[in-house]
Amino acid sequence: MNKELLNFYKNSSLGIAVYKRIDEYKFEFVYYNKAGQEMDGVVGINYNGKLIDEVFPNIKNFGLLDLLEEVYHTGATKELPLSGYTVNNHLKLYRKNRVQKLEDDLVVSVYSDESKTQEYINRIEKENHILNKALDYTSHDLRGNLSTSLGVLELFETIEVQPDEKEYLLHVMKENLEKIDNNIHRLVRMLYKAISDKEENLSA
Known part of the structure; x- marks a missing residue:
């Protein structure tokens, strides 16, 4: 390497590691810049x-070993899409890698840390999952209360209802309509909060 x-590798904010192929799927470190060591949590190794x-x-x-081997044989520059490297049960690092063959048996991997981006995506997906469950539950309540009220109206249309029974059924309808109204308000608040949170995250 000239x-x-x-100098470019040393001053780059991207992670850069140069490997020498020793044998099939065996690559040893030749160079490992500071930015890469910091990203990977192995400073001073x-x-x-x-x-x-x-x-x-x-x-x-x-998946990086397979890509290093492929690039070594073909000489073609390849990219490894966003992938997660499992450090342990509690930590996963996300990287995008671009691998290129250099002279002799050397292969270089240039990569970026996408962990924060992936963490944000995971958080949004989790929030969406919770929101969807809440929406499903609320809509189920709405449908149930609406069906009950419609059933009472249908009953009034098909048979003659005694005054005391009618009073009771009207009371049931009133309660159900109040529940529907409360659920609609709750649904609107949930949607408003979800939209506000996403806009806040995007602007952060």
Whole structure:
């Protein structure tokens, strides 16, 4: 690697790792810039001569090894779409990788940290899931109360109802209509809050 290229790697805000192919699916670190070490949580690691799976034991499931091998053989620059690397049960790192072959047996991976973006997407999906469940529950209540009220009206149309029974059924209808009104207001508040939260997140 020439001096200009190394300077670019050193000063880049992207993660950059250069590997040398030792054997099939065996790549050892040749260079690992500071930005990459910070992204990956391994600042100051002694990476020289270490295989990639020694530093990152779960790398095979991440898909990068397959891509490194492919680029090494074909010489074509390839990209690994957004993928998650599992550090442990509580931590997952999300990366986008672009892999390119250099001279001899060297392959470089240039990547960006997409963990915050993925975290935001996960949070939105979780909020949407909770909102959808609440909407389903509320709409189920609405349909139930509406069906009861319609049933009472249909009863009035088909048979003659005694005054005391009529008074009771009208009371049931009134209660159901009040519940429908409350549920509609609750539904509107939920939707308004969901829209406001999303707009706030997008502007943050």
